[in-house]
Amino acid sequence: MATIRDVAKTAGVSIATVSRVFNGSSAVNEETALQVWAAASALDYWPNGAARSLTTSRSSTLGVLLPDLFGDFFSEVIRGIDQLAKREKYQTLISGSHASVEDVLTATRAMRGRIDGLVMMAPDSITVESVTKIRRRLPVVLISPPFAVDGCSSVSIASFSGARAVVAHLVGLGHREIAMVAGPAGNVDAEERLRGYRRGLAEAGIQPRDELVVQGDFRESSGYAAAAALLDRRPRPTAVFAANDCMAIGLMSALGNAGLSVPQDVAVVGFDNIAIAQYMRPPLTTVHVDAYALGQKAVRLMLDTLSDPDGAKVTVQTIDVALKVRSSCGARPSTTADAYTGADTDQQR
Amino acid sequence: MATIRDVAKTAGVSIATVSRVFNGSSAVNEETALQVWAAASALDYWPNGAARSLTTSRSSTLGVLLPDLFGDFFSEVIRGIDQLAKREKYQTLISGSHASVEDVLTATRAMRGRIDGLVMMAPDSITVESVTKIRRRLPVVLISPPFAVDGCSSVSIASFSGARAVVAHLVGLGHREIAMVAGPAGNVDAEERLRGYRRGLAEAGIQPRDELVVQGDFRESSGYAAAAALLDRRPRPTAVFAANDCMAIGLMSALGNAGLSVPQDVAVVGFDNIAIAQYMRPPLTTVHVDAYALGQKAVRLMLDTLSDPDGAKVTVQTIDVALKVRSSCGARPSTTADAYTGADTDQQR
DNA sequence: GAGCGCCATGTAAACGGTTTCATAGTTTCA
DNA sequence: TGAAACTATGAAACCGTTTACATGGCGCTC
Numbered sequence: 001m002a003t004i005r006d007v008a009k010t011a012g013v014s015i016a017t018v019s020r021v022f023n024g025s026s027a028v029n030e031e032t033a034l035q036v037w038a039a040a041s042a043l044d045y046w047p048n049g050a051a052r053s054l055t056t057s058r059s060s061t062l063g064v065l066l067p068d069l070f071g072d073f074f075s076e077v078i079r080g081i082d083q084l085a086k087r088e089k090y091q092t093l094i095s096g097s098h099a100s101v102e103d104v105l106t107a108t109r110a111m112r113g114r115i116d117g118l119v120m121m122a123p124d125s126i127t128v129e130s131v132t133k134i135r136r137r138l139p140v141v142l143i144s145p146p147f148a149v150d151g152c153s154s155v156s157i158a159s160f161s162g163a164r165a166v167v168a169h170l171v172g173l174g175h176r177e178i179a180m181v182a183g184p185a186g187n188v189d190a191e192e193r194l195r196g197y198r199r200g201l202a203e204a205g206i207q208p209r210d211e212l213v214v215q216g217d218f219r220e221s222s223g224y225a226a227a228a229a230l231l232d233r234r235p236r237p238t239a240v241f242a243a244n245d246c247m248a249i250g251l252m253s254a255l256g257n258a259g260l261s262v263p264q265d266v267a268v269v270g271f272d273n274i275a276i277a278q279y280m281r282p283p284l285t286t287v288h289v290d291a292y293a294l295g296q297k298a299v300r301l302m303l304d305t306l307s308d309p310d311g312a313k314v315t316v317q318t319i320d321v322a323l324k325v326r327s328s329c330g331a332r333p334s335t336t337a338d339a340y341t342g343a344d345t346d347q348q349r
Numbered sequence: 350m351a352t353i354r355d356v357a358k359t360a361g362v363s364i365a366t367v368s369r370v371f372n373g374s375s376a377v378n379e380e381t382a383l384q385v386w387a388a389a390s391a392l393d394y395w396p397n398g399a400a401r402s403l404t405t406s407r408s409s410t411l412g413v414l415l416p417d418l419f420g421d422f423f424s425e426v427i428r429g430i431d432q433l434a435k436r437e438k439y440q441t442l443i444s445g446s447h448a449s450v451e452d453v454l455t456a457t458r459a460m461r462g463r464i465d466g467l468v469m470m471a472p473d474s475i476t477v478e479s480v481t482k483i484r485r486r487l488p489v490v491l492i493s494p495p496f497a498v499d500g501c502s503s504v505s506i507a508s509f510s511g512a513r514a515v516v517a518h519l520v521g522l523g524h525r526e527i528a529m530v531a532g533p534a535g536n537v538d539a540e541e542r543l544r545g546y547r548r549g550l551a552e553a554g555i556q557p558r559d560e561l562v563v564q565g566d567f568r569e570s571s572g573y574a575a576a577a578a579l580l581d582r583r584p585r586p587t588a589v590f591a592a593n594d595c596m597a598i599g600l601m602s603a604l605g606n607a608g609l610s611v612p613q614d615v616a617v618v619g620f621d622n623i624a625i626a627q628y629m630r631p632p633l634t635t636v637h638v639d640a641y642a643l644g645q646k647a648v649r650l651m652l653d654t655l656s657d658p659d660g661a662k663v664t665v666q667t668i669d670v671a672l673k674v675r676s677s678c679g680a681r682p683s684t685t686a687d688a689y690t691g692a693d694t695d696q697q698r
Numbered sequence: 699g700a701g702c703g704c705c706a707t708g709t710a711a712a713c714g715g716t717t718t719c720a721t722a723g724t725t726t727c728a
Numbered sequence: 729t730g731a732a733a734c735t736a737t738g739a740a741a742c743c744g745t746t747t748a749c750a751t752g753g754c755g756c757t758c
Contacts, residue, residue, distance in 0.1 A: 048462035
């Protein structure tokens with residue numbers, strides 16, 4: 001493995017000059033630079049990343065921490081992160097499946113000295129203290145955090161208002177018995193969607209009832225399982241709002257197996273608008289969330305934090321969502337404009 | 350940021366001792382070790398990764414290169430990679446969306462000195478030369494490579510035999526006019542599936558006809574679009590094999606919109622068995638591919654390569670696939686055992 | 699009780715870069 | 729024409745570790 005010294009020797013210059021050439025810094029005679037490039041290419045040389053970060057104390061790498069969830073939505077988020085990071089010449093050190101606070105701390109420890117900042121989609125069990133602790137040594141941006149942390153920018157999904165809009169829409173279609181398949185307890189977005197569902201009902205003058213809420217875990221199977229429980233309810237719900245599309249899809253499958261048709265017998269609405277939602281039979285009414293943009297915004301906030309000298313600028317963003325009416329809710333799908341909801345706030349403090 | 354020197358000073362020992370404590374190496378007096386731990390924890394010290402890799406020339410990090418594809422299948426592969434890597438105390442440096450050979454070389458250059466090995470799901474345009482070049486400096490494991498490379502272990506999907514089994518199954522159900530929605534040209538698995546489709550037809554004494562093959566790109570939309578083309582064919586195909594599930598789902602959606610029912614009017618079969626496949630209406634007959642295992646095997650091969658002193662051991666694996674009969678093909682779904690196909694070869698040379 | 703070996707620890711040299719500062723050579727300008 | 733300013737380059741310190749080697753103390757053995 002050729003080092004900077006080999007290149008220097010081959011090019012007949014000092015290592016300082018080679019370094020300058022590779023960093024495009026200050027003035028190096030053009031002819032000299034060409035010799036250096038030639039030597040480097042002959043030796044297949046490229047600066048060693050570890051050595052470089054050791055002296056510069058910058059790694060051009062972003063750490064990404066993910067919870068144990070996966071699937072279409074999360075892979076879109078990662079794609080957004082990766083692409084913007086790549087465009088900005090950053091690499092991406094990913095670590096998934098963190099269930100506990102201890103897990104997270106271990107992972108960030110292992111990343112020490114290898115990353116310039118941490119984008120964190122934390123597990124539900126994370127605490128303010130642990131994030132604060134990490135923040136002391138490293139810029140941190142949070143995605144859908146359960147709380148605000150001093151010095152951390154964050155970007156969240158307008159889950160509450162999206163869910164409220166879903167209920168309002170269903171009520172507008174005449175539904176009164178609206179059930180919900182909730183997401184995993186503890187998950188912020190799951191809870192916000194549940195809260196929005198309850199608020200939506202209350203605003204329509206309908207008393208939210210706990211027996212109409214079935215617990216799920218964001219996966220298809222739990223949506224499928226939820227159907228059995230809901231079909232037992234009397235009066236039977238005429239509409240079901242699932243906290244994400246995967247569960248909605250599982251639910252629709254179970255309803256079909258039970259001989260019920262969507263939306264005639266039961267209306268179904270999901271959340272996220274994953275790629276397949278529009279290809280379901282019937283096409284799934286859902287709340288569109290731009291997962292790709294979510295990932296991108298997180299990286300953008302991180303870059304802002306990194307370029308901010310004293311780390312004083314903290315931005316708390318919410319990405320907007322939009323009700324996407326298709327057929328599964330029984331409404332005539334609006335082919336053009338979708339009902340808009342949610343806010344794209346961008347506060348600085 | 351506390352360094353090893355700060356800890357040494359606080360604990361009243363030399364930096365060598367601190368290093369030894371953190372590496373569990375050789376004998377350190379238990380009492381001394383405790384003092385070091387105490388000092389480290391008081392200063393919130395953890396060894397700097399960059400410095401460590403500089404001296405040891407090991408980074409405990411695996412590079413992962415992905416093409417521009419995404420979705421359920423790929424995120425499962427990544428999950429498999431990440432989880433096994435994590436369990437084996439490796440970190441994962443991911444870089445996605447590589448379209449060209451140049452892209453790949455740039456990415457691997459940027460990783461230089463930061464990774465111990467590279468797991469590569471290369472773009473279709475990759476060449477033997479470029480992989481060979483990378484291999485000269487770094488262990489490389491390939492996923493679904495278009496060719497074998499000296500010194501590189503690889504793991505592939507039994508796409509050919511899976512596709513052949515699909516056709517055999519459809520022929521067994523009485524279909525003769527079997528169309529295919531192919532994957533992107535150049536993609537190895539897409540091409541193997543196409544080849545398996547043709548072979549399957551030939552083995553059944555049916556002449557493969559090019560007008561029954563529609564080009565897709567592995568995404569739902571292309572499956573949707575393919576329907577229009579296929580429904581024009583006379584005689585109309587009675588069965589369609591899509592090269593992956595996403596396209597099959599898009600296809601089914603379009604067929605439904607055209608007033609055709611699956612499987613009565615047209616039988617549909619996919620490939621991959623992504624999570625939602627079983628929740629489709631009708632449930633999608635497909636070829637099961639264990640994407641998670643695929644990722645895991647790649648990492649396992651990498652670990653083997655890394656622990657192999659002279660890098661002589663090269664393993665070429667194929668992960669087996671299995672036809673998963675559900676309703677979309679019109680057969681009575683086998684609830685228990687699935688028809689088995691494909692080989693799990695494990696040759697060493 | 700001198701010699702030997704072992705154990706715990708310290709000293710210092712890498713590892714491969716970046717960067718500050720010094721220096722020699724070349725302009726520029728009065 | 730000589731001082732000043734600038735340009736291109738080199739020498740050397742430093743980044744935070746690991747590790748080969750040196751060292752000193754102690755318990756054994758003969």
